[in-house]
Amino acid sequence: MNKPVEEINRHTIAVLVDNESGVLARVVGLFSGRGYNIESLTVAEVDPRENLSRITIVTSGTAMIIEQIKNQLRRLVPVHKVHDLTIEGPHVSRELALIKVNATGEKRVESLRIADIFRARAIDSTNESFVFEVVGATEKVDAFVKLMEPLGLTDVSRTGVVAIARGPNPI
Amino acid sequence: MAHHDTLTGAEILLKALVDQGVEVIFGYPGGAVLPIYDELFKQNRLRHVLVRHEQAAVHAAEGYARSTGKVGCVLVTSGPGATNAVTGLADAQCDSVPLVCLTGQVPTHLIGNDAFQEADITGITRPCTKHNYLVKDVNLLAKTVHEAFHVARSGRPGPVLIDLPKDVIQNRGEYMPPSKVKSKYKPQVKGDLKAIEKAVDMIAHAKRPIFYVGGGVINSGPAACQLLTQFVRMTGFPCTLTLMGLGAFPGSDPLFLGMLGMHGTVEANMAMHDCDLMINIGARFDDRVTGKLDGFAPKSKKIHVDIDPSSINKNVAVDLAVVGDCAHILEDMIKVWKAKQCRTDEKAIKTWWTQIEKWRDVNCLAFENSNRLIKPQYAIQRIYELTRHRNPYICTEVGQHQMWAAQHLRFDLPHHWLTSGGLGTMGYGLPAAMGVQMAHPESLVIDIAGESSIQMNIQEMATLVQHRLPVKIVILNNQYMGMVRQWQELIHGGRYSESHMIHHPDFVKLAEAFGAVGLRAEKPEEVDGVIKEMMAVDRPVIVEMRTDASENVFPMIMPGMAHNEMVLGPEDKSRDNPGSEQDGMVLV
Ligand SMILES: Cc1cc2nc3c(=O)[nH]c(=O)nc-3n(C[C@H](O)[C@H](O)[C@H](O)COP(=O)(O)OP(=O)(O)OC[C@H]3O[C@@H](n4cnc5c(N)ncnc54)[C@H](O)[C@@H]3O)c2cc1C
Ligand SMILES: Cc1ncc(C[n+]2csc(CCOP(=O)(O)OP(=O)(O)O)c2C)c(N)n1
Ligand SMILES: [Mg+2]
Numbered sequence: 001m002n003k004p005v006e007e008i009n010r011h012t013i014a015v016l017v018d019n020e021s022g023v024l025a026r027v028v029g030l031f032s033g034r035g036y037n038i039e040s041l042t043v044a045e046v047d048p049r050e051n052l053s054r055i056t057i058v059t060s061g062t063a064m065i066i067e068q069i070k071n072q073l074r075r076l077v078p079v080h081k082v083h084d085l086t087i088e089g090p091h092v093s094r095e096l097a098l099i100k101v102n103a104t105g106e107k108r109v110e111s112l113r114i115a116d117i118f119r120a121r122a123i124d125s126t127n128e129s130f131v132f133e134v135v136g137a138t139e140k141v142d143a144f145v146k147l148m149e150p151l152g153l154t155d156v157s158r159t160g161v162v163a164i165a166r167g168p169n170p171i
Numbered sequence: 172m173a174h175h176d177t178l179t180g181a182e183i184l185l186k187a188l189v190d191q192g193v194e195v196i197f198g199y200p201g202g203a204v205l206p207i208y209d210e211l212f213k214q215n216r217l218r219h220v221l222v223r224h225e226q227a228a229v230h231a232a233e234g235y236a237r238s239t240g241k242v243g244c245v246l247v248t249s250g251p252g253a254t255n256a257v258t259g260l261a262d263a264q265c266d267s268v269p270l271v272c273l274t275g276q277v278p279t280h281l282i283g284n285d286a287f288q289e290a291d292i293t294g295i296t297r298p299c300t301k302h303n304y305l306v307k308d309v310n311l312l313a314k315t316v317h318e319a320f321h322v323a324r325s326g327r328p329g330p331v332l333i334d335l336p337k338d339v340i341q342n343r344g345e346y347m348p349p350s351k352v353k354s355k356y357k358p359q360v361k362g363d364l365k366a367i368e369k370a371v372d373m374i375a376h377a378k379r380p381i382f383y384v385g386g387g388v389i390n391s392g393p394a395a396c397q398l399l400t401q402f403v404r405m406t407g408f409p410c411t412l413t414l415m416g417l418g419a420f421p422g423s424d425p426l427f428l429g430m431l432g433m434h435g436t437v438e439a440n441m442a443m444h445d446c447d448l449m450i451n452i453g454a455r456f457d458d459r460v461t462g463k464l465d466g467f468a469p470k471s472k473k474i475h476v477d478i479d480p481s482s483i484n485k486n487v488a489v490d491l492a493v494v495g496d497c498a499h500i501l502e503d504m505i506k507v508w509k510a511k512q513c514r515t516d517e518k519a520i521k522t523w524w525t526q527i528e529k530w531r532d533v534n535c536l537a538f539e540n541s542n543r544l545i546k547p548q549y550a551i552q553r554i555y556e557l558t559r560h561r562n563p564y565i566c567t568e569v570g571q572h573q574m575w576a577a578q579h580l581r582f583d584l585p586h587h588w589l590t591s592g593g594l595g596t597m598g599y600g601l602p603a604a605m606g607v608q609m610a611h612p613e614s615l616v617i618d619i620a621g622e623s624s625i626q627m628n629i630q631e632m633a634t635l636v637q638h639r640l641p642v643k644i645v646i647l648n649n650q651y652m653g654m655v656r657q658w659q660e661l662i663h664g665g666r667y668s669e670s671h672m673i674h675h676p677d678f679v680k681l682a683e684a685f686g687a688v689g690l691r692a693e694k695p696e697e698v699d700g701v702i703k704e705m706m707a708v709d710r711p712v713i714v715e716m717r718t719d720a721s722e723n724v725f726p727m728i729m730p731g732m733a734h735n736e737m738v739l740g741p742e743d744k745s746r747d748n749p750g751s752e753q754d755g756m757v758l759v
Contacts, residue, residue: 022305026297033298064484071481077302077322077356 006062010039011086012093012163013070014171018078019045019053026076027055036061036069040095040138040160052080056093058138058161083171085163093163097141098123099132103152111151118144129154180309180340181210184273187316189216190349193244195235195609196220197228201248203275203288206340220609220638223630225252227602229259229330230628233268234606237589238564240392242269242323243606249275250288253334254295258596260330261299265593266415267390269328271319272300278338279307293334301329307336309344317352326358327479328390358478362495362503370450370474370491371507377448378519379526380408383431386415386592387453387477388497389585395498396420396585399452402505406515409527411439413454414577415592422581428527429536432460433728434574437737438530440726443468444734445526451475453497456486457593466733476500535726535739536578544719545695547572547647551579554617554645557702562587563615564607568600568624571653574724576619598627601644605631608640615643615706622648622675622715632685635711643705644713646678649720657723661738662730682713690714 017023024043031038040058045051059069066084073082085091099120101111104127115122115132118140124131134144138161145156165171178186184207188196197220200208211219222228225247232243247256253274263270277286293303302322304315312335319331374380382403388395396419403410403426410420411431420427429436431443443449449471454460461467464486473489475482476497483492493500507513538548551572565580566589567573573590582588589607591599600618608616618625625646635642655670682689688708692701698716705712726737 022293022297025294029297064488067484068481071479071483075479075481080355 006064008060008062009066009086010058010060011066011084012091012161013057013059013073014081014083014085014163015055015057015073015079016081016171017053017055017076018080019051020078023053023078024055026078027057027073030072030076031059031069034068034072036065042160042162056160056162081171083165085165088165090166091163092166093137093161094135095138095141095159095161096133096135097145097156097158099134099145099148099153100129100155101132101148101152102129102154104128107151111148114144114147114151120144176345177343178346179206179210179343180312180335181206183309183312183344183346184316184335184340185210185214185217186346187313188244191317191320192241193217196244196246197222197231197235197606198246199225199228199248199252201252201275201288203249203277203337204246204252204273204335204340206337207246207273207275207335219246220605220634222602222605222634224628225255226259226598227605227628227631227634229256229263229270229272230596230599230602231606231609232270232272233259233263233266233599234566234589234603235610236268236270236606237389237603238586238607239610240586242271242320245270245272247272247274248288249277249292250290253290253292257296257299258594260296260332262591262594262596262599263330264299264301266591267328267386268330269323270330271316271323272330272332274332274334276305276334276336279336280338282336292332296332299330300332301327303332303334305334305336306339309339309342312339312344313347314352317347317349318354318356321352321354322356325356327387359494360478360496360499362476362493362500364503366491366493367500367503368507370493371504371511371513373448373472373474373491374406374450374508375513375515377408378516379442379446379523380406380448380450380520381428381442381446382408382410382420383413383443383449383451383454384410384416384419385413385452385454388416388419389453391453391496391498393585395453395496395501398498398501398505400424402501402508405505405508407520408450408515409442409524411435411443413457413460413592414590416454417577417588418582418585419453421583423583428531430577431734432457433462434578434724434726436578437533437535437726437739438527440728440734440737441530442527446471449473451477451489452501453477455482458486461487462728462736463731463733466735468734533739538722540695541719542695545692545698545716547575547649547718547722548579549695550645550647550698550716550718551575551619553698554619554702555580557699558615558617558706561615561706563617564589564604564611566590566600566604566607566616566618568618568620568627569595569597569654570621570624571649571657571722571724572619572621572647574654575647578724597621597624601625601628601631601642604642604644605634605640608642609638616641618642618644620644620646621653622646622650622678623652623672626676629681632682632687632711632713636686640711641709642711644711645705646713646715647718648675648678648715649718649722650675651720653720653722654724660723661727678713678715682711685711687711687713691717693717
C-alpha cells in the first residue's frame with residue numbers, strides 16, 4: 001500500500017469541565033479506550049463559583065485524529081469547552097518540575113552553576129543534595145533534567161503542561 | 172422525621188419517571204432496589220414487565236424505544252443485576268438507542284468496601300453509556316432523573332445509567348419538576364445555512380449522485396423520514412440504506428437500490444463505488460459499509476449530514492459536513508432547493524440510471540429455490556408476502572437469517588425494523604420483540620431468529636407467556652452458527668471449528684414447555700401453512716423451519732475488499748482469492 005504518510009503533530013488542548021467526580025476518568029478513559037496518546041495531562045479547579053475545572057492535554061496525531069479527539073471530548077456531557085491552543089493562535093505553555101540531585105564536591109558546584117543558567121531555584125538543601133525548582137517550556141525542563149543526569153539526578157516530579165492563549169481573551 | 176412536603180427517594184423516583192412520560196419499566200428486583208419495588212407495588216401508573224434476565228430487560232427497552240421513538244426504561248438491582256445489563260447498554264450505545272437504566276447500589280457508606288452485591292457500575296459502564304450518574308443525595312435525585320432523560324433523547328440518542336444507593340432511595344427529600352431543571356447539555360440541531368446552500372448546489376450539479384442514508388434519519392423520527400423521501404423524490408436520485416436505516420425511505424420505491432455494504436446489493440454497492448457525489452444523511456461510514464477504505468467511492472465528493480460532530484471525518488474524510496438534526500437540515504435543503512429553483516442535470520442523471528439498471532439486472536438476490544429443502548431466502552419471502560398486509564414489526568437475532576431478512580423484506584414505514592447492527596448481539600431479537608409488543612399490543616410482531624441466537628435469551632419465552640405478549644418467533648434452523656460457518660467455509664478452508672451445535676432442543680416441545688405454541692415446517696410446501704397458523708394464534712408462538720444448512724449469504728464483500736469486488740454467489744470465481752481477515756480487520 002502506498003498511502004501518503006500523514007504528518008503527526010503535537011497539540012495542546014484546553015478543556016473546561018464540570019468539577020465532578022468521574023470527569024477525569026471519562027477523559028482519560030476516552031484516550032485509552034480509543035487508543036489516543038496522552039503526552040501530558042494536568043487538571044485543577046479554576047472557577048469555584050461555576051464549579052469548573054480546566055484540563056490541559058498534550059497529545060499527538062494526524063490532523064484527522066486530532067479533530068476526532070476534540071469531537072470525542074465535546075461529546076462528553078460534563079465537557080463545556082474544547083480549544084485547540086496549537087491551532088487557534090499564539091499561546092504560552094509552562095511546566096514546573098522539582099528535581100532532586102545528590103552530589104558533592106565539583107558536581108555539586110556544577111549543578112548549582114547550571115541551575116543558575118536555567119533560572120532554577122534550590123528550594124531544599126542538605127550537605128549531599130539539592131531540590132531544584134525549574135519552570136518553563138517542556139523543552140527547557142527536558143534540557144535541565146538531561147544536564148543533571150551525570151551530576152547525580154535521583155528524583156524528578158513534573159506537573160505536566162499548563163497553557164493559555166496570548167492576548168486579552170479567555171477560551 | 173416524615174415531613175409533609177418531603178418524599179422518600181423511591182417516591183421521588185417514580186414521580187419523576189411519570190413526569191417524564193414513562194409508561195412501562197422492564198426490570199428485575201433484588202435487595203438494593205426493594206424500596207423501589209415496594210413503591211411500584213402501591214401504584215398503578217407505571218407498568219412493570221418482569222423479565223427473566225437483566226440483559227433482556229435492556230433489549231426489551233430498546234425494542235420499546237426504537238418502535239415508539241420514546242426513551243426506554245430499565246430497573247435492575249445492584250451487583251449481578253447491573254452487570255447483567257451491560258451487554259444491553261453496549262448494544263444501545265452502538266445503535267444510538269435512547270434508554271434510562273436505573274441500577275440499585277449498596278448504601279453510600281458501604282461504597283468502596285467490597286460490600287455484598289457491590290459493583291462499580293458507573294465505572295464499568297462509562298465507555299458503553301452516553302452518560303452515567305451516581306446519585307449521592309436524595310435532593311439531587313429528581314434533577315438527575317430529568318437530566319438523564321434529556322441527555323438520553325437529545326442530540327445523538329443513547330443509553331444513560333443512574334446508580335441509586337439504597338440509602339438515597341430510602342431517605343426523604345424534595346421533589347423538583349422537570350420544568351425547574353436547566354441542563355447545560357444542548358446539542359446543535361439547526362444546520363449551518365451556508366453549508367446547506369453549498370450542499371444544494373453540489374446536489375444540483377451532480378452527474379452520478381447517490382443518497383447513502385442511515386439510522387440517524389430513523390433516530391430523528393417520522394418527520395425526517397418523510398422529508399428525506401420528499402427530497403429524494405424531488406431529485407430523482409438513487410437512494411441506498413444501511414442496515415440501521417431500513418424503513419427511512421420506502422423499500423418499494425423504484426429509487427431505492429436496496430441495502431449497501433458487506434451483504435448489500437450489486438446496484439447499491441456499484442453505484443456507491445462509481446458515484447461522483449455521495450450524500451450521506453445520518454450514516455456513520457461503518458466498516459461493514461465502506462469495505463476497504465482505499466477503494467471506497469474513489470471518484471466521489473462527499474456530503475455528510477450528522478448530529479454528532481465525532482461521526483464526521485472519523486473513518487472517511489468528507490468534502491462538506493453539515494452538523495445538526497437531519498429533519499431540520501432536510502427541511503432547509505428542500506426550502507433552499509425550491510427558493511433557488513434548482514434543477515438536476517437531467518441528461519446525466521438519465522445516463523446514470525441506465526447504468527444502474529444494468530447492475531440491477533444482475534438480480535443479485537436471486538437464489539436457486541428447491542422443492543426438497545426450505546431455502547432460508549424462500550422462507551423470508553413467504554413471511555413477507557403473507558404478513559405485509561398487517562405491517563408487521565420485524566426483529567431479528569444476529570447471523571445469516573438477519574442478513575436474509577434485511578435483503579428480502581421491504582419496509583415502507585420507519586420504526587418497523589429492529590436489529591442489532593453495531594454490536595451484533597445474538598439474543599437481541601426475542602426481548603426486543605417483547606418490548607415492541609408491549610408498546611404495540613395490537614400489532615403483529617415477529618422475531619426472525621437463528622437456532623443458535625435464540626438460545627441466548629430463550630428464557631424470555633416465560634415473560635411472553637406471563638405478560639400475554641403474542642410475539643411470533645420464526646427460527647430458521649440451519650443446524651449451524653451459519654454466519655460463522657460461512658466465514659469458515661470461505662476464509663478458513665472449510666474447517667468448521669465449533670460452529671456446529673450438534674445438539675439442539677426440540678423447539679416445538681420447548682415452546683409448549685413454556686406454555687406457548689410450537690409449530691414446525693420441514694418441507695417447502697409446509698412453509699405457508701405454518702406462517703398462516705402462527706398469525707391466527709393470539710399467543711406467543713415458536714415456528715421452527717428446518718432450512719438448507721449449506722446456504723450462504725450473497726452478495727458478499729470479502730474482508731479487505733472494495734465495493735466493486737463483490738462475490739456474487741457460490742460459483743463466482745473471485746472468491747478464490749479472498750482477502751485475509753487481517754487486511755480487512757472485520758469480525759463476524
Ligand atoms: C452480521 C452483520 C452484518 C452486517 N452487514 C451490514 C451490511 O451489509 N450493510 C450495512 O449497512 N450494515 C451492516 N451491518 C450493520 C453495521 O455493523 C452498522 O451497524 C451499520 O452499518 C450502521 O448503520 P448507520 O451507518 O446507519 O449508523 P447508525 O449506527 O444507525 O448511526 C446513526 C448515525 O446517525 C447520526 N444521527 C443520530 N441521530 C441523528 C439525527 N437526529 N440527525 C442526524 N444524524 C443523526 C449518529 O450520530 C450516527 O452517526 C451488519 C451487522 C451485522 C451484525
Ligand atoms: C453474543 C454473541 N456471540 C457471538 C457472536 C458471533 N456470531 C455472529 S453470527 C453467529 C452465529 C449465529 O448463528 P444462528 O443464530 O444460528 O444464525 P445463522 O447465522 O445460522 O442464521 C455468531 C456466533 C455474536 N454476534 N454475538
Ligand atoms: Mg443457525
